[in-house]
Amino acid sequence: MLKFQNKIALITGSGTGIGKAIATKFIEEGASVIILGRRKEPLEEAAKELKASIPQGVNSSVRIFAGVDVADETAMNNMFDTLKTENVTVDYIINNAGVSGPVTCFANASLEEFKSTIGIHLTGTFWGSVQALKVMKEEGKIITISTFFTEERPLEQRPYRFRSPYTAAQGAKNRLAELMSWELTDKGIISIATNPGPVHSDRIYKTVYPKAAAEFMRVSGFEDLVPTEVDAANRELLPLLGEDENTVKEGISKAAQKLANGKDISKLTETFTNLLNKIQSIAEKVQNNTSHMIANREFLSQGQVAESVLNLCDDEIAKILNGKVIPGDRVFYPVKPHIGTTTPGVHQPDFTGKTVVFTIDATDKTDAQRVEFLAQHIEKNGGKVACFISQSTPTELQEYISGKFHSHVVDIKNPDEVAKWLNTAKTNIGEILGVIHITGKLPEISKLTELSRAKWEELTDKFISTPATVAQRTLEQFVPGGSNDPRLYKDVKGAIMIIGPDLPIGKKVTGTQRAQVEVFRGALRPFTTTVNQELSDVLSSKIRIFTIFPGSVTGTEPNNQRIADAFNFLVSDNSASSSEVTFCVDEVR
Template identity: 80%
Template sequence: MLKFQDKIALITGSGTGIGLAIAKKFVENGASVIILGRREGPLKDASAQLEQRIPQGSGAKITIFSGVDVADETAINNMFDSLKNDNITVDYIINNAGVSGPVTCFANAPLDEFKSTIGIHLTGTFWGSVQALKVMKEGGKIITISTFFTEERPLEQRPYRFRSPYTASQGAKNRLAEAMSWELTDKGIISIATNPGPVHSDRIYKTVYPKAASEFMRVSGFEDLTPIEVEEAKDDLLECIQADGIDTEGIAKTAEKLANGKDVTKLTETFTRLLEQIQKLAGKIQNNTSHMIANQEFLSQSQVAESVLNLCDDEIAKIINGKVIPGDRVFYPVKSYIGNVTPGVHQPDFGGKAIVFTVDATDKADADRVEFLAGHVEKNGGKVACFISESTPKELQEQISSKFHAHVVDIKNPDEVEKWLNTAKTNIGDILAVIHVTGKLPEMSKLTELDRASWEALTEKFISTPATVAQRTLEQFVPGGSKDPRLFKDAKGKIMII
């Protein structure tokens, strides 16, 4: 009997790429698979490939749910309700669906795209896992695929440059997988996360690396092109990269479209050199990454799939339940963070400087913390303004407002945040720092028992709102810096998120 015969695996984002590779491995090992995604075409193609791999006599079946976006609450609910109504038990949930998200500096990442990336990676994983409990039983396994750029290790730093919403949501997915392992023990369901390293895929070669390279070009500008001009051209130019070279006609059309009074011929030549530089830099990024791996080889999609199936093994899963399994093999050597000299302690002098607190307090301890910190600033000569969220309880709003200059504002709204930061600068002077206090985690029994609205309130409180405040603060410190990163040179300011 095949290892996964008579088992059922549901894989999100399984029409192409790693998701399809995982589905193939399950089918080859006798399992029935449920594949889903937003586009019907790739799912039908995937189903045809999977049908050809079904071992004779295994009884394996392929089920398709098309038009299912993992971020869509209704679509996910309907899919699992349908499975439940058909008395189908799912043995393995593989949270694989994902998107690249905006590949740009944090200051330049559109907030709607930031939130959309969080919605697909993090909320999609959460809600899909919670709804899956309707059709799972003891012994079931939830495997969450994350990224190698989310883990902190001794002597390493792992920021995924230009991928802030992607990295934020993936790091949160790891913590979610750990939390679910604790919360689902009474149901006998196991939760594990795995972080594949760089994987051979069209998306990374054709999308991620070229976009990252074009963002490097945007940051500094290219020849006589400003960052804004590079930004306007880069998406069209990336479309001109072909398997057999560069689409020169496409470059010329881009130059004609964006000339705005410039010499089209010269602009075409500049755009051609820009695209050649983007290609060269994309290759360098790939090469540098590969040299941080012992054998300098990226993983194949099949190897990732093999890893996932190993995590679904009953005995292995019991041993590593709740763990985040690194599969990346990538090492980023950096200087140690550990100092050998104790830093000196001195009384700060905030004389003439303004410090803004944006406060999303949950309970009195949060308000007390703000009161202590703001009092410390004033005691040392600084000026304080507190912008308190509308969701902060009234008594806490009053506690803070009674002691400091304060306003209750909609800190979820970027325009409101920008307006009040400008007001603070006008009324109390240049802003030295903005300190955002998220507040404590609200009281709850289990994450996996939250309804969708409560979950989204958490992601708003701990991810989207801090991102909104931080992004608008950057604009306050460096007006226009999101569009022209050169302006950040020699700029000063501090952002703290507590």
């Protein structure tokens, strides 16, 4: 009898790539598989191959759910409801579906694409796992595939320049896998995440590396092309990579004619040829540099990733590794100390003539009191304060803050609203020294895995999308036009501080409570690290984003003075050279 005979595995994103390889391994080991994805044709092709791989004499089956995007609530609900109605029991859920997302500096990224990437990678994993509980019994296993370029562990950050929404989603996914092991214990469900590391795939070779190389070219301009022209050229040229010589020449010629805009077509053709060659050269260099961080310099094959996933589904191994994030990547990645505790002390800055803007998404009274403490710190040192309070902040907290400081209740989820009010603050009050965003605390929740989809999305908005929205619009405030011309960022100063969410307080804090908060901290840590790497290493800017996480693992009360000290450091000249960008100010570890 084969190892997984009479078992059923459901693999998301399984029409191609790693998902298809995992489905193949399950079939070869006797399991039946359910494959799903957005496109019907690849799934049908995969199903033919999978059926041909069923071992002789084994009664396995292959089932397709086409047109199912893991980010689509209705599609996922319908799929699992169908399985439940048919009394299908699924033994293994493999959360594999993903997209590369935007490959560009955060300052230039579409916020809609940012949210979409979070929706597929993080919300898709969350909701797929929650809905899967309808058809899983005790000893079921949820295996979540993450990436090595993210938050391997809470204190080990691996910034992935040009991939801020991807790293945010993946970091949160790792912590979500840990959380599910706590919350699903009573159901006998095991949850494990694995970071397979660099894998041979078309997505890396044809999408991620070339797009990253193209972004390097856009940031600085190329030959006589300004960044916007490079961007337009890249969209025409990147699809030509990997094509035969005649197709490439013809494609470059067409691109030059299309984008000439009065320029000499012959000269532009030469420039485009050089640009494409440069992009290919940089992409190969990025791939080569990554391989040099691996002992044998070999990326994994998709089959090897599939083999590791099936090993994690083994009953005994799964019991041992429940709740773990398995770093299977073999990559020796030199990690800077991006996470710190208290910030270095600096002389108290004089804020005279400067404005500090607070964007506030408070949850409870202590959040409002934190705003009060920090705003008073700014004012007593000569600065002026403007508070923009989220519409979702409870009315009594809105009134508490508004009664003490110049305030407006605004839709801080809306990027246009954020931009408008930042401009208003600068025009009416004065030059903006920094923006402080208060996420508020995580509301008291029994189990995240019992939340409705709407409640879950409220949390991802509160702790991921809204901080990103505020941060990006603040970058635009500091560098008007910088998204179109990244060269404008060079040497510009500015400060953005994200505060929260807090760790829970008290002597009887449970592992589940801490793990819930860590899901959202797990998004903000790699996001902060990645964006700062882009600002410092790519854009040569002195703008910095810090994230401050109040509270400690021992449940002690947060100290707001330490947050004020962190802001003092952030606006000092010293912060531009700091590799530490996330501070757990109340920790003594």
